Amino acid sequence: xxxxxxxxxxxxxxxxxxxxxxxxxxxxxxxxxxLTVVLESExxxxxxxxxxxxxxxxxxxxxxxxxxxxxxxxxxxxQMVDTWQSSADKLTWTFVxxxxxxxxxxxxxxxxxxxxxxxxxxGRDALGKMLLADTGRALVEHTWRAASGSRxxxxxxxxxxSEEIAAAVRAFGGExxxxxxxxTSGTARIVEALPRLPEASVIVNVxxxxxxxxxxxxxxxxxxxxxxxxxxxATLVTPLRxxxxxHDPAAVKAVLTPWRQEPEAGEVVGSRVAGxxxxxxxxxxxxxxxxxxxxxxxRVEPPLYWQHVGLYAYRRGVLESWNELPESRLAxxxxxxxxxxxxxxxxxxxxxxxxxxxxxxxxxxxxxxxERCRAAG
Numbered sequence: 020x021x022x023x024x025x026x027x028x029x030x031x032x033x034x035x036x037x038x039x040x041x042x043x044x045x046x047x048x049x050x051x052x053x054l055t056v057v058l059e060s061e062x063x064x065x066x067x068x069x070x071x072x073x074x075x076x077x078x079x080x081x082x083x084x085x086x087x088x089x090x091x092x093x094x095x096x097x098q099m100v101d102t103w104q105s106s107a108d109k110l111t112w113t114f115v116x117x118x119x120x121x122x123x124x125x126x127x128x129x130x131x132x133x134x135x136x137x138x139x140x141x142g143r144d145a146l147g148k149m150l151l152a153d154t155g156r157a158l159v160e161h162t163w164r165a166a167s168g169s170r171x172x173x174x175x176x177x178x179x180x181s182e183e184i185a186a187a188v189r190a191f192g193g194e195x196x197x198x199x200x201x202x203t204s205g206t207a208r209i210v211e212a213l214p215r216l217p218e219a220s221v222i223v224n225v226x227x228x229x230x231x232x233x234x235x236x237x238x239x240x241x242x243x244x245x246x247x248x249x250x251x252x253a254t255l256v257t258p259l260r261x262x263x264x265x266h267d268p269a270a271v272k273a274v275l276t277p278w279r280q281e282p283e284a285g286e287v288v289g290s291r292v293a294g295x296x297x298x299x300x301x302x303x304x305x306x307x308x309x310x311x312x313x314x315x316x317x318r319v320e321p322p323l324y325w326q327h328v329g330l331y332a333y334r335r336g337v338l339e340s341w342n343e344l345p346e347s348r349l350a351x352x353x354x355x356x357x358x359x360x361x362x363x364x365x366x367x368x369x370x371x372x373x374x375x376x377x378x379x380x381x382x383x384x385x386x387x388x389x390e391r392c393r394a395a396g
Contacts, residue, residue, distance in 0.1 A: 055113045149184050149227055151385060154392040158379060159184060160191045161230030168234030171241045178212045204356055210341045222338055224331045232376040240332035243368050247278055247295055250368035251337045252360055255328040257375050260317050268303035271327040271355060278368055298367040301327055301355050328375045337365060
């Protein structure tokens with residue numbers, strides 16, 4: 020039973036994006052102070068014409084975004100490796116990681132960790148991640164249960180291209196919509212599934228590997244669109260307080276300004292909407308850039324620096340027109356899909372939460388999640 024018409028008209032889709040970064044193209048991956056990938060064939064190279072770097076989509080998104088970036092010309096460039104080289108036939112690529120690198124959780128990046136991520140989390144092996152059940156429940160079921168705690172979501176739907184995941188979801192009583200393996204992101208998967216989703220005015224995109232997502236965070240995103248009717252998309256942020264996070268390209272920064280209502284007659288500026296922020300830009304860079312930096316900038320209230328939390332609530336009309344949105348050079352440059360919305364002129368409203376949910380990006384993340392579950396009983 021949901022409270023009010025707003026809740027009854029709201030649905031939530033938990034997107035399980037498996038195929039967005041997958042070619043099962045590496046026949047061997049090894050680490051010895053450097054990360055070495057041996058490809059099956061030249062066809063598995065991401066850009067066979069690039070002379071700077073080529074790497075397969077066998078990499079999980081997390082590893083790929085940590086090690087590489089895309090420049091203005093759309094070329095893949097290493098951002099966290101010192102040197103790299105390929106064999107004459109372009110089938111063996113070796114990457115030497117920079118010293119002192121850390122994952123988003125502060126742990127050091129090692130070649131061995133990257134190999135573990137490649138072997139267990141990359142490509143089609145991402146399917147195995149979603150079905151891991153060391154806690155007694157599959158990872159995807161944990162996320163489904165968390166999302167089902169939302170007060171405003173009338174239904175939780177799993178969108179996936181995997182029959183194995185679909186079977187597991189049906190087994191624990193969840194609802195499934197099958198999508199194409201060609202979907203390049205969670206949003207693209209939901210856009211494809213949209214005709215088969217409930218006739219809801221708001222659709223929330225939740226990543227399937229965030230089992231500790233708070234249901235209150237989903238509700239906050241939905242309520243944002245209720246408070247700010249001019250917004251087409253709602254998302255969440257959390258204060259960024261550590262210098263290392265500010266300079267970590269894996270920690271996406273959001274530049275915000277207070278959300279204001281449309282001015283009334285005779286007003287120059289509309290009144291502020293409490294607890295609501297307008298997203299101006301998102302970046303992997305340290306923005307906004309202070310001319311005269313002090314660490315005190317990270318302690319001011321309200322915060323100047325925000326870390327983006329990857330949860331989105333969309334008005335249905337935005338998703339219905341998604342494929343007609345103009346392409347975004349900024350989105351390609353930063354490898355941030357939300358910049359396509361910004362460049363299209365669709366207002367994005369954001370609200371702050373205390374901390375982001377822990378996503379499961381590596382085997383180490385999953386082991387820590389299992390320990391937390393066991394500790395909680």
